[in-house]
Amino acid sequence: MENNEISQLEIEIIHVDHIKFKDNYLVHENIVSPFTRLYYIHKGKTKLILNDKTIYLKEGNLYIIPAFTSCNYFFEKGMDHYFMHCIFSLPNGLNPFFYFQIEQEVKASLLDEFLFKRLFELHPDKRLPDYDPNVYQKTMWGTKNDYSKELKLLWESNGIVQQIFSKFIKQESKKPLQTLLRYNIESIFYFIKNNLNTDITVDELAKKAYLSTDHFSKMFKQAIGIGPKEYIIRQRLEKAQFLLLTTDMPLQQILEYTNFKTLAYFSRIFKKYHGVSPSSYRNMHMLKF
Template identity: 30%
Template sequence: MIFKLLVVDDEVTMRKGISNYMNWASIDCQVVGSASDGVEAMEFLKSQPVDIVITDIKMPAADGLEVARFVHENYPRTKVIILTGYADFEYAQTAIKYHVTSFILKPTNKKELFAAVQEAQKQLIVSQQQENIAKEGVFFLKDQLMQELTDHLCTEELKEKLLSLGLHMDCYYVAAFKPSSDEPDLSALKKIVIEEKKNTYCYRYNNLILNVYFQNQPSASVPEYILENCREISGIVKAFSSSEILTGISALHQSPEAFQTAVSEAIQALTHNFYSEQNISVFHTAGPEEPAELSVENSLDLYQIESSLNNWDFQEAASVSSHIFSKFKTSFTNSQDAKNICSQIYYICCRVMVKKELDPVPILYLEKLLGSRDIFALENTVTEIMEYTRENSMSAHAVPNYIIENTIRYISQNLAGNLSLDVIAQELHISPSHLSRTFKKATSGSLTEYINKERISKAKELLQNTNLLTYEIAEAVGYKDATYFSSIFRKYEGISPSEYKAKFFVAQSSHIPYN
């Protein structure tokens, strides 16, 4: 420990001699300032802490005794050594009154001054030790009292003890800090919380560190400085130990009788950390719903995912999965229940892959899913599982033939009806976008192009074999507007429907094949 000295003397030679030409470092001291009179010395003391003041007694403006009085009243830990050329008993009495450490007559030699400073050092060390012991005793009493208040109902006796120790429980929040590591260093965590504290009291409770944030007045929500303090603590722990800290914060409480409730809320909020990106969760009075398990609603969602995947409708499966996670987040579903339901999605994807004669989804995805620390990691993993299923299914089966077959069959059977992309997709239970992509990939043409060709082919058949009028044929093949039908027919055949029919009968009478 280095002791800081202030030298005060109106004589320049004395002041410089003591400040600059004595080996203070040899006795662990450092001169941090000097002053030419008492007023200047007192101003210096206001701006910078000092351990020992060496001052002359006779100075203009304010003398050494005035400095000693000022130190005694304002900085009682600082020691004062007075140098004087007057062996006056009255001065000595006054010096004792102000707890002056030493009263040395001038001329002063180096040895005598060093001895006086070393005596002051001893007194400072003893005083510091006594203060530390007293503080440790108070901390011990406070910790015992907070433990008692946590485990038992608040009595009048406990309320009196709280007040005697300066713990005013009339407006406060409680934060619970829980390390995520298997072997947490709670002592180190407590030290970090204490060092980062802002009007708080911190203590250990089982495997948690609890921190009480005292407020001057009630607030509608948790003040930002508390959230920021919690983020700082989490960041420090992560930087030095690479482990996460889960934090739960209670609602505001305004009496010592509510302290047990506040602690319970902070601990309960820890369970909501699964739904917090920053691992900091604030207690909500609504609380989590009952464990979800595999309800009828969950079963229906899972069935819909499996059905969609089997029908190659990956977009619909992803939509149902997103809906499941929205319900998790809204109801704060128990984390284990959420993981169980997501495990079912993994096994569904495995069954779908096997049914398509492919390898199941690798087990590492299930391990990653079960090890998810929060809802966001869990959702990302499920998305990865679904994407793995989609990519491997599509790469292994360039053309899912049954989709094309069913599409062609439906078009053939419904040429006169509404054959929009949405209608066909709905009938086949797949998404419009997936149907469009799959059909184009399989036939190298668009679905609309295929429908038009089929309709024109059927129209040619009707023109050849019936006496239906043009507008009747248009309706028979799904065109409500005869003019539009004629323009489409001309686009594909190069002539109008009536011209086609005339040429067909001319060719037929001449026994010439005509298409």
């Protein structure tokens, strides 16, 4: 991937807040968010369970939780933290978490602390409307970032978030993405992302790359780690997750948006990857409309 493509990390800031737990012990279970969470722990400590793995959040550290990660939160008395909720993407439709190796925990510097505080100052309108994720997640999709009158705010905000996000990057993928992207595969990622409601074949994608189907499939898997068919399925499932979490759309309508041919097939594939059926997933993690 060319450096100018990577530098175009697209950021949507959903929430920025600073919360202190003075007297209460707060627990939220089975939370799955369609955005990425970034934390700076100013004081105190807390515990998260991410996909059955226990993570202790320690004072003076930064943490990142990618979108669609199943979490249980245990906020202890004395916990004081800054955080932001963001959606990250690359212009070609590739998930940045797919391209980079990400550290979940890094030591915060004085600059990192300043950056979190500055972002909080810049966005008093993006504080949580409620501490319950089932409340604030359902209200987040009605508004978008509006910087039309404040380009300076956009530049400063995105610069801050990019600096903080960069702290978590362990390294760029060692997989041969340069070889893959030499054949204009950026446009193929973009095509997949924007045509999930239609039939997409590997033959069709290979023709767009001016390669044979076998050669294209082999290069794709070498670069991305999975084959094109698997990649398409995962993209369809991620869109389905998003719709299950943020809308009350009937399952049949979700099939139309993701092009799973039958409800039985959709349910089988969804359960294979997520351990439960789409209906159970929605009941466990749904936003309360």
